Amino acid sequence: MLKTLQPGGASSSSVQHGPAGTQIDIGMDSSVTPLGASGFSLVQTIDFFYPSVEDPYISGKIACANVLSDLYALGVTRCDNMLMVMAVSTKLTESQRDVVVPLLIKGFRDLAAEAGTRITGGQTVLNPWPMIGGVASSCCQDAEIIAPDGAEPGDVLVLTKPLGTQVTSNAHQWLDRPQRVEQLEKAGIAAEDVRRMYFRGMDSMARLNLTAAQLMHRHGAHGATDVTGFGLLGHAQNLAEVQQKAVDLRIHTLPVIRGVPEVLAATGTSFKLMQGYSAETSGGLLVCLPK
Numbered sequence: 001m002l003k004t005l006q007p008g009g010a011s012s013s014s015v016q017h018g019p020a021g022t023q024i025d026i027g028m029d030s031s032v033t034p035l036g037a038s039g040f041s042l043v044q045t046i047d048f049f050y051p052s053v054e055d056p057y058i059s060g061k062i063a064c065a066n067v068l069s070d071l072y073a074l075g076v077t078r079c080d081n082m083l084m085v086m087a088v089s090t091k092l093t094e095s096q097r098d099v100v101v102p103l104l105i106k107g108f109r110d111l112a113a114e115a116g117t118r119i120t121g122g123q124t125v126l127n128p129w130p131m132i133g134g135v136a137s138s139c140c141q142d143a144e145i146i147a148p149d150g151a152e153p154g155d156v157l158v159l160t161k162p163l164g165t166q167v168t169s170n171a172h173q174w175l176d177r178p179q180r181v182e183q184l185e186k187a188g189i190a191a192e193d194v195r196r197m198y199f200r201g202m203d204s205m206a207r208l209n210l211t212a213a214q215l216m217h218r219h220g221a222h223g224a225t226d227v228t229g230f231g232l233l234g235h236a237q238n239l240a241e242v243q244q245k246a247v248d249l250r251i252h253t254l255p256v257i258r259g260v261p262e263v264l265a266a267t268g269t270s271f272k273l274m275q276g277y278s279a280e281t282s283g284g285l286l287v288c289l290p291k
Helices: 056-072 095-116 165-176 179-186 190-203 210-218 231-241 260-267
Strands: 015-017 023-025 031-034 040-047 081-089 119-125 133-141 156-159 225-226 283-287
Touching: 040 056, 056 081, 056 095, 056 133, 056 179, 056 190, 056 225, 081 095, 095 119, 095 133, 119 133, 165 179, 165 190, 165 260, 179 190, 179 260, 190 260, 210 283, 225 231, 231 283
Parallel strands: 081 119
Antiparallel strands: 015 023, 031 040, 040 133, 081 133, 156 283, 225 283
């Protein structure tokens, strides 16, 4: 879709003209629309995902954190309002919906309040698969936006959350599969270890990147992106491609949730985590900071 949105078609190089003359590629974390000559810009993003944890309240919080991370990746720390979008699974009975839907909404709303914003509308539909997400908007001064394209040679890359959330969610589901449980037990991994890892993953996904965005301003960050569906390396490549200067992003350390590598080894799976392509839900910010 992003290619077809480019002016002139898929072969054109497409940019949004951001603050202070910067150019922000379509396909980066948020849309930036300068508001005339006012010195203000409208920053907007939309995102959604398929819930991967059992608790609908936590799923609502994760969805909210996931949406807001796109603003935080541009250093925007204040969100003026949010819209919530939700697809309720047709596989749920009416009585199940009466329990699940309010919990999803409460989780989303509670984390929005923690972020200092509010939900002013949204849309709900029925769908075979559940989905939850939303829109976040901020009207901010151009100085509040940290363009993603300012990396300098010698910068340090900082990741604000550990990797491995896809693995933690799947490992928890594997506790219902005897073959997987046997593989884990042979490697000395108990069910309690998997549950502990699962809760660590949920805690990470439901945590806002707001503090990270605030620290980006304090320490003079030169750009950032959030790490989600394309994995750490996929998003790093996207970030590298938009830089104004000729820089390479070199990643030599993969911080992962404790126990994840052992689970992968025990089950013979990879999720391409160690190659940098494992999908993350509501992952951290990958930030370019001066050394």
